Amino acid sequence: MGLTTFTPLNGWRQFFGEVGIIVLGVVIALGLEQAILQWNWSNKVEHSRQALRDELISDTLLAEERVVAKPCLLAQLDALETAVLKARGEMTPVPLIVEPDFVFAYRAPWQPWHDTAWKGVEADEMLSHFPRDDREGYAAVHAEIDMLSKLNTDESAEQAKLLSLTKPLDIDPTTKDHYVEMIESEREKAELMAVLARSVIKQAAALGAVPSAARRRQFRDHESTTIAYCRRHGLPLAAA
Numbered sequence: 204m205g206l207t208t209f210t211p212l213n214g215w216r217q218f219f220g221e222v223g224i225i226v227l228g229v230v231i232a233l234g235l236e237q238a239i240l241q242w243n244w245s246n247k248v249e250h251s252r253q254a255l256r257d258e259l260i261s262d263t264l265l266a267e268e269r270v271v272a273k274p275c276l277l278a279q280l281d282a283l284e285t286a287v288l289k290a291r292g293e294m295t296p297v298p299l300i301v302e303p304d305f306v307f308a309y310r311a312p313w314q315p316w317h318d319t320a321w322k323g324v325e326a327d328e329m330l331s332h333f334p335r336d337d338r339e340g341y342a343a344v345h346a347e348i349d350m351l352s353k354l355n356t357d358e359s360a361e362q363a364k365l366l367s368l369t370k371p372l373d374i375d376p377t378t379k380d381h382y383v384e385m386i387e388s389e390r391e392k393a394e395l396m397a398v399l400a401r402s403v404i405k406q407a408a409a410l411g412a413v414p415s416a417a418r419r420r421q422f423r424d425h426e427s428t429t430i431a432y433c434r435r436h437g438l439p440l441a442a443a
Contacts, residue, residue, distance in 0.1 A: 251329050254320040255341060259412035261317045262348050264422045266400035266407075267414075268312050268430060269351075271423070273397040274441050275433035279309050280390050283368060287382045290374040299369040302428065308365045309389065312429040316352040321345050337410065344406040347399050354399075358392050361385060 286297050300307040321341065324330055330338050364385060372378070407413070414422070423430050433440055 247329065247332070251320070251324050251327075252333070252337070255324060256410065256412045258317045258320040259344065259407045259410060260414050260418070263404055263407045263412055263414055264419070264426075265312070265314055265316060266351070266403040267419070268314075268422070268427050269396050269400035270404070271440050271442070272312055272427075272429050272433060273393055274439035275429070276309075276311050276393040277390060278438050279311075280386050280393070283309060283365065284383060284386045286368070287374065287379055287386070290372075290379065292373060294368070294372045294374045296370055296372075297368045299366075300432070302432075306366065306369075307362060308368045309362050310429060310432045311358055311362060311389075311393070312427070313355065313359050313362075316348050316355065318345060318348060318352075340406060340410050344403055344410065347403050347406070351396055351399050351403070354392050354396050358389060358396075361389050361392075365389075 283297060286294065297308055300310050324341075330341070333341070365382075368382065374382075430440065432438075
């Protein structure tokens with residue numbers, strides 16, 4: 204029995220025309236699906252970028268606080284060190300700084316650095332959809348913010364230890380060396396954090412995260428308790 208030759212009912216020309224219409228429809232559908240997918244990703248990326256910028260603006264304010272307050276911090280540490288070095292036998296207590304929620308011997312900034320949006324973008328692998336310069340920029344600035352956060356935690360732990368200087372202490376040479384070493388460590392942190400803070404401010408600006416002048420004034424005049432303390436006591440402050 205011979206093979207049956209297939210012949211379209213209405214001829215080959217119409218057959219190929221119908222096939223072409225079907226193929227074109229599939230191509231259009233796939234293209235539309237790809238366009239919708241690309242649009243969705245574009246929206247997600249822009250939403251993530253805005254969240255990162257907003258978060259980075261908050262961290263920029265904290266970085267500016269570190270720069271502005273550095274001379275005040277160093278002045279406080281100089282006074283503590285002088286008190287320790289002058290001590291003979293029983294040390295005269297240094298003044299206790301009393302604020303609504305905390306007490307201090309050394310008043311340095313302590314506000315949590317922000318990285319929630321950054322961690323969310325990393326976890327969602329959203330960064331792969333960012334331009335290369337943005338990916339590298341955000342990674343670099345958040346590496347420094349992470350360093351600042353860790354240094355801030357260490358600084359806070361040392362602040363708690365320095366509280367003992369607000370009590371009458373018997374100071375022998377070994378104890379004196381211990382406190383001087385602690386104060387010098389705090390001085391080194393203050394210097395290093397100011398350097399890192401300046402770098403964060405510069406990198407954040409390159410990424411478009413710049414606080415408005417009004418937001419800066421609001422933070423410095425009403426939100427930074429460290430700057431407020433330095434102003435009340437006539438301690439030196441720097442420009443950011």
